Amino acid sequence: MIVVAISGASGPILGIRLIEELLNQGEAVSAIMSEPARQIIEYEMQAPAEHLSSLTKLLSTRKKTARLDLLEEYDNNDFFSPAASGSTRYEAVVVIPASMKTISAIAHGYADTLITRTCDVALKEKRRCIVVPRETPLGMIHLENLLKLAQAGADIVPPVPGFYTRPKTVDDIVNFIVGKVLNMLGKEHSLFERWDQSYIKNEVSENHRK
Numbered sequence: 256m257i258v259v260a261i262s263g264a265s266g267p268i269l270g271i272r273l274i275e276e277l278l279n280q281g282e283a284v285s286a287i288m289s290e291p292a293r294q295i296i297e298y299e300m301q302a303p304a305e306h307l308s309s310l311t312k313l314l315s316t317r318k319k320t321a322r323l324d325l326l327e328e329y330d331n332n333d334f335f336s337p338a339a340s341g342s343t344r345y346e347a348v349v350v351i352p353a354s355m356k357t358i359s360a361i362a363h364g365y366a367d368t369l370i371t372r373t374c375d376v377a378l379k380e381k382r383r384c385i386v387v388p389r390e391t392p393l394g395m396i397h398l399e400n401l402l403k404l405a406q407a408g409a410d411i412v413p414p415v416p417g418f419y420t421r422p423k424t425v426d427d428i429v430n431f432i433v434g435k436v437l438n439m440l441g442k443e444h445s446l447f448e449r450w451d452q453s454y455i456k457n458e459v460s461e462n463h464r465k
């Protein structure tokens with residue numbers, strides 16, 4: 256089981272696509288979404304409010320996965336949910352996208368929501384905690400908090416596209432970032448072609464390699 260947490264930063268589509276990919280791979284997902292995340296989904300994805308009563312509802316309207324049976328959703332204030340406890344077994348927690356507020360809370364052990372509590376537990380139990388921080392530019396406080404998280408054992412995976420895949424659409428960029436997170440989780444995917452498969456070929460001349 257993988258916990259996917261969507262906090263209130265720009266790019267909630269990243270978390271939604273990650274959930275869809277994991278479900279399509281037959282992976283059980285526990286999802287948590289903050290209230291600001293819900294509002295940003297409504298704004299950025301122009302999702303009608305009636306589709307936002309739950310992630311399950313939103314995913315069912317997107318029709319990108321047939322495995323909604325593998326999705327459990329928890330309220331961000333529900334500290335009775337399994338992920339809040341250190342005794343629950345799960346493979347990893349991914350905060351995608353991670354707002355600077357949520358990062359600050361995790362970095363300081365301020366576990367006042369299910370998202371921050373789950374990360375707090377993951378770090379103390381030495382489990383995988385992957386954070387996809389979304390802000391630019393990053394200020395000193397943000398950088399210090401990210402360093403604290405990395406020192407505590409979290410993996411920091413900024414949502415920075417690689418242009419060597421020659422993205423043509425926003426979906427291409429989203430897939431690239433979600434693919435990077437899946438790489439970190441050790442999951443197979445075909446969201447972008449790996450460098451060694453397609454790009455090197457004969458396209459890059461000897462001169463460019465030098």
Ligand SMILES: Cc1cc2nc3c(=O)[nH]c(=O)nc-3n(C[C@H](O)[C@H](O)[C@H](O)COP(=O)(O)O)c2cc1C
Binds near residue numbers: 261263264289291298
């Ligand atoms: C449209 C919109 C986009 C936002 N984007 C970001 C962002 O990219 N990064 C960030 O740190 N905060 C962003 N915020 C501000 C956060 O939503 C705000 O700090 C909130 O308290 C985060 O709460 P949460 O981490 O509990 O979800 C955004 C807010 C709005 C309304």
